[in-house]
Amino acid sequence: MKRFFIDSAVRLLIFFLAFFSIITIAANTALMVFARDVNVRLNAAVPGYLSVKNIFYLPPNVLILRKLTLAETSSAEPAVQAPGTVVSFSVPAIVMKRQILINHIGFSRPRLQPMPLKSFWAVYGDKILEYLRYLPKNDFRLTIRDISWSKQPSLPAQGPALKNKFDLKIRDQDLRVTGSMSQESGLRALIRKIWPDPKHKDDLLLRFVLDGQLQEQGFLINALTIQRENLFSRLWGYFEQNRLTLNGFTLIRTEPAGEPAQDSGQLERETTAQPLTMLQAYSGFGIDFEPDIFILDLDLRARLARSEICLERAEYTLNNTPAQLNGCLSLQEPFESDMVLTLGSGGGRKKPPSSQPENGMEVVIRYYGERQPAGYSHNADVDLDFARGGEADLALEDLKVCIKDFVIRFTAGRNLDFFAPSTKIRFAAFEEEKEVDLKNIQLAFIYRTNRYKVIQLEAPFYGGSVFGRIWLDKTVRPWSLTSVLVFKDLQAHVLEAFLPYFTKVRGHLSSRIALKNKPDWGLKGTMWITQGRLNDLEFFRWLAETFSLPSLHRVGFEELEMDFFVKPRGYGLEDIHLQSPDVDLEGHFHVGGDRFVASMISLSLSRNVLKESPRFTRILRMFEKDVPSLIFDFQLSGPLEAMNFQWLQSTFKERIQQKIPNFIERKIEREIDAILEPVPSTTGMGEDALGEG
Amino acid sequence: MKKIVYALCLIILVGAWCSNGFCATARQLYKLADQRAASGQPDFAFMHWRNLLRDFPQSQQAQPALFALGEYYYSLPDYKQAVTSFESYLKKYPDSGDRLFALAYLLRIARLRGQDEQVDALEKEIIGLKQLGLVFSDYKEYSTQTPLHKDFQAVFHIDTITFYLNGEVFEKILY
Numbered sequence: 001m002k003r004f005f006i007d008s009a010v011r012l013l014i015f016f017l018a019f020f021s022i023i024t025i026a027a028n029t030a031l032m033v034f035a036r037d038v039n040v041r042l043n044a045a046v047p048g049y050l051s052v053k054n055i056f057y058l059p060p061n062v063l064i065l066r067k068l069t070l071a072e073t074s075s076a077e078p079a080v081q082a083p084g085t086v087v088s089f090s091v092p093a094i095v096m097k098r099q100i101l102i103n104h105i106g107f108s109r110p111r112l113q114p115m116p117l118k119s120f121w122a123v124y125g126d127k128i129l130e131y132l133r134y135l136p137k138n139d140f141r142l143t144i145r146d147i148s149w150s151k152q153p154s155l156p157a158q159g160p161a162l163k164n165k166f167d168l169k170i171r172d173q174d175l176r177v178t179g180s181m182s183q184e185s186g187l188r189a190l191i192r193k194i195w196p197d198p199k200h201k202d203d204l205l206l207r208f209v210l211d212g213q214l215q216e217q218g219f220l221i222n223a224l225t226i227q228r229e230n231l232f233s234r235l236w237g238y239f240e241q242n243r244l245t246l247n248g249f250t251l252i253r254t255e256p257a258g259e260p261a262q263d264s265g266q267l268e269r270e271t272t273a274q275p276l277t278m279l280q281a282y283s284g285f286g287i288d289f290e291p292d293i294f295i296l297d298l299d300l301r302a303r304l305a306r307s308e309i310c311l312e313r314a315e316y317t318l319n320n321t322p323a324q325l326n327g328c329l330s331l332q333e334p335f336e337s338d339m340v341l342t343l344g345s346g347g348g349r350k351k352p353p354s355s356q357p358e359n360g361m362e363v364v365i366r367y368y369g370e371r372q373p374a375g376y377s378h379n380a381d382v383d384l385d386f387a388r389g390g391e392a393d394l395a396l397e398d399l400k401v402c403i404k405d406f407v408i409r410f411t412a413g414r415n416l417d418f419f420a421p422s423t424k425i426r427f428a429a430f431e432e433e434k435e436v437d438l439k440n441i442q443l444a445f446i447y448r449t450n451r452y453k454v455i456q457l458e459a460p461f462y463g464g465s466v467f468g469r470i471w472l473d474k475t476v477r478p479w480s481l482t483s484v485l486v487f488k489d490l491q492a493h494v495l496e497a498f499l500p501y502f503t504k505v506r507g508h509l510s511s512r513i514a515l516k517n518k519p520d521w522g523l524k525g526t527m528w529i530t531q532g533r534l535n536d537l538e539f540f541r542w543l544a545e546t547f548s549l550p551s552l553h554r555v556g557f558e559e560l561e562m563d564f565f566v567k568p569r570g571y572g573l574e575d576i577h578l579q580s581p582d583v584d585l586e587g588h589f590h591v592g593g594d595r596f597v598a599s600m601i602s603l604s605l606s607r608n609v610l611k612e613s614p615r616f617t618r619i620l621r622m623f624e625k626d627v628p629s630l631i632f633d634f635q636l637s638g639p640l641e642a643m644n645f646q647w648l649q650s651t652f653k654e655r656i657q658q659k660i661p662n663f664i665e666r667k668i669e670r671e672i673d674a675i676l677e678p679v680p681s682t683t684g685m686g687e688d689a690l691g692e693g
Numbered sequence: 694m695k696k697i698v699y700a701l702c703l704i705i706l707v708g709a710w711c712s713n714g715f716c717a718t719a720r721q722l723y724k725l726a727d728q729r730a731a732s733g734q735p736d737f738a739f740m741h742w743r744n745l746l747r748d749f750p751q752s753q754q755a756q757p758a759l760f761a762l763g764e765y766y767y768s769l770p771d772y773k774q775a776v777t778s779f780e781s782y783l784k785k786y787p788d789s790g791d792r793l794f795a796l797a798y799l800l801r802i803a804r805l806r807g808q809d810e811q812v813d814a815l816e817k818e819i820i821g822l823k824q825l826g827l828v829f830s831d832y833k834e835y836s837t838q839t840p841l842h843k844d845f846q847a848v849f850h851i852d853t854i855t856f857y858l859n860g861e862v863f864e865k866i867l868y
Contacts, residue, residue: 546826594817598852598867637852637868639817644825646851657829665829672826673833 020059027057047124047131049074063087079120082110090138107144114149122332125306137214142168173214180207205229217241230254232287235298246300251291252475254447256661292474294319308334309341318343319479327367335370341365344385362675378406399427418443436494451475457485464490464510480518485525487511492529503691507532507560524565532557534578538587539601539636542643546675548613549605555583567592582606584629589636599636604629615668622659719749723758730761730842739765742840756786761840763798768841772802793822794837794845797856801864816866825849 015279031038035055042050051074054069065085071078086106093101121128144166148337185204207227213220218240226233235248298316302309307330314325328341344362364383369376382401406420423438438459446454457468470483492509495502509532534540534555544552557580562573572590587601606629610616616630623630633648647653657665709804726741742758742765749755779795789795796819803811825833836846846857856863 594813596820635851638824639821640823642824644827644849644851646825646827646831647829653829668828669826669830672828675826 009270010480024057024059031055031057044068047127048079061088061091063089070120071116072123076119077113077116079116080110080112082107084108093138101138103139104141104143106142109146109148110144111148111519121306129306137170137173139172140170142166143306170214174213175210175219177210177212177213178208181205181616216238220244221246224248226250230289230291232289232291237300239304242304244300244302244304246298246302248298250293250295250298251287252293252295253289253291254293254449254453259562301674335376336368336370338368339366341367377404378408379404380406399425401425415448416445418445434496453479461487462490462494464488464508466490476518481516483515485511485513485515487513487527492532504535505532505560506535507557520568522565522567524563527561529560530558531561532638534560540583543603546672547614547615549609549616551582551609556580557583576601582609587634591640595640595642597636597638598650599634599643601634601636602631603634604631619656622656719745719752719754720831721729722749724763726758727840730840735768735823735841737764738841750799756782756789756858757791757840759785760795763795764839764841767798767802770805776802793819793835793847794839794856796822797845797847797864800866804864816868819854820868823849825851827851 017542017666032054035052038055039051042052049069049071051067051069051071052065054065056064056066058064063086065087066083068080068082068085069078069164070080073624085108086104087102088104090101090103093099129259136523145164147164147166163183164179166179167177169176207226210224211222211223212224215238218238220238221236224233224235224246226235230253231250233248233250235246237244237248238244239245296317298314300314300316301312302314308328309331310328311326316323316325321343324342325339326327328337329339330336342362342364362385364381364385366381366383367378368380369378371377380401380403382399382403384399384401402424403420406418409417409419411417418441418691420441420443421439423441425436425438427434438461441459443458444454444456446456452475453472453474455468455470455472457470459466465488466485467488468485470481473480474691488510489508490510492505492507493502495505495509495511507529509527509529511525511527513523515521515523534557536553537555540552540555549619555578557578560576560578562576564573567573570590570592572588574590576585576587576589578585582605584604585601587599589597589599589601591597605616607620607625607627608621610630619630631650631652633650635646636643636646638644722741722745722771726738726745729735729738729741729760739762742761745752745758746755746762759778759782762860763775766772766775766778776799779799782789782795783792783799786792798813798816800812800819803815823833823835827833831850833849834846835849836844839845843859844857845863848855852868854866856865
């Protein structure tokens, strides 16, 4: 009896083996014989040109496709080439429903060619999307392993190999999509293969996990997690009829990996408690870095089409600064893109309690680009709207930067290199619109640092050059800015855009300027001008007109050196040293926020200049000819438009006073008064018994 | 006889009425007020100035009378009325030589009332009134005698203006 059953089981086994073998051989033979027909049928069913070199059947439900090629046409360059593809289908569906339901497609080491793929997508994108939309909603899995992107043969192989995986699963309407991309050098990968290390984590470039549910017109996104080495993003929302709605947050660390984290206590003290609390709250998600960029309260609505991606609304806070992003990115020729990022008081709908109120700064960055015959053209308009600070009309009110055809390159050491052949800077200051043209700006943004992010600038500038460095301190919110600009040998009058007095200055100028934004905006610096000329400078014009000294309208000089400053509440010149054959000047000149002047000036005028004035001719006679120049010490004060002046006491003045009678002094005073007070006063109460001391 | 007595009484009454300024010209009213002010009777002087402004608002004497009203109210002190009078004075006589002193009174009142913005604005206006050119002198002085017979002086240095009222510092502006 026992033997009978054993014999039956063996017979049954042999029968099934034989049956499967026959089926397998028959099916594989048929597939080999009818390979051409299969390709024709596949081409009819799938958009584009699809070719499979061999198809093998593996019972009960697996097909192995060898050398699968997808292209726009049979003669076109392949867009996708897969050496081995596994397709499994549902046997019950074939038997019961006479329907082929594919429930798994697995690509292994597919090779993608960017340009043909782009071209393929441009032609068949719509059809593919339509095709996918009407596929039966059965359980399905798509896996792709080790995608490789074809490079041009001329380009050298860069860095270690990429390992990537993609897995899409649909089961009972539940959707799970996972993907990752990591990097490992060939040698290290070989060592790991021989001695596997469970503690070792691959150099993660990107990992994402999407958990969702299929809906009638799209799918719900319960959680979309995107991770990089220094990035963690958790998003949720839904996708319906080409519209994507997402909420969530993103944490980024810009500091280099392995650097000691910033003192968290300091972070807590200097910022709101919110970021640290957030970090503690999300540490359970496996975030193993301490972020320094917090994108929170994201509220995004986007329209995704084959031809373009449009952000209709993306509002969030960037390190507690409200921000808004809008715009479109074209996915087909000429690949136009137009995005606007608004940062600051006006950006974004949401304003956290700790954000800067209306007195903060608003930055609007518009990026737009398109493919041109010479290559892709990147352009940007940056609009900085400064809040008015102080009483003076000195603060920058609005700054617009228009950058054409810039190039951005990521580099290992400097992090980000930027080159702009043409940049226009327009701004309003001193109640006037100004414009500055800059050519060939080279800029480096060094952001993989701990506390200070550094921007370095080099450019030719109006016949000379400018070199600048900006330090952004991220431990202060909003970030504080300190910068140094060094100008070398440029034409002085071009600085008129920054300080109006420079319209009247000519010469070769070199300068060092420091600019900061905390606690208030402030600019200070030193400058040297050589071989120059002052044309109708207010002070000299006043002297020229008041004392009939016409040569002071244009004062040529060998060297002019001074310190200067611009603050929200005033501007001025300090330590002025002017040396010229006929005029020497030393002193300071400050203008306050209320446009009131405080100034002390020591002026030395040569005999040549003084001879021009009849008044001074008489004075000159009092002095021997061996006195080459007379020195006048002045104090200036009062409103800028109508300054008071006083000739300060000095031995020179005493000498003159000794030599002229009092009535002459009074006569001179009256003459000066007549010049300064052109409008005579009318009747009063019988006053104006004018006296002088 | 009776008629003569009535006539004399009438003359005396009219004379008394007129002596109090009820039938005088603007010039006479101002003179009466000035006499009262000089004799230390500012209240009676005020009545005459007020009458002058009511009956002869366009007269030459109306200008100092309006200033006098402001000065009188300031001395009470009734700052609200004083400000109204001085502001009216400045508006009606923008080119007056005493504009400087009316502004000084307004500045003093604003400072006493703690109106900082007003103080700033008035200081700027006073500073802007005179542009100084001090070649041999160290200061310039402007003075007046007010309707209330007070000596008002303004001494302008290069960066300071000091007002003196009867020899005492009344206001000081530094800039």
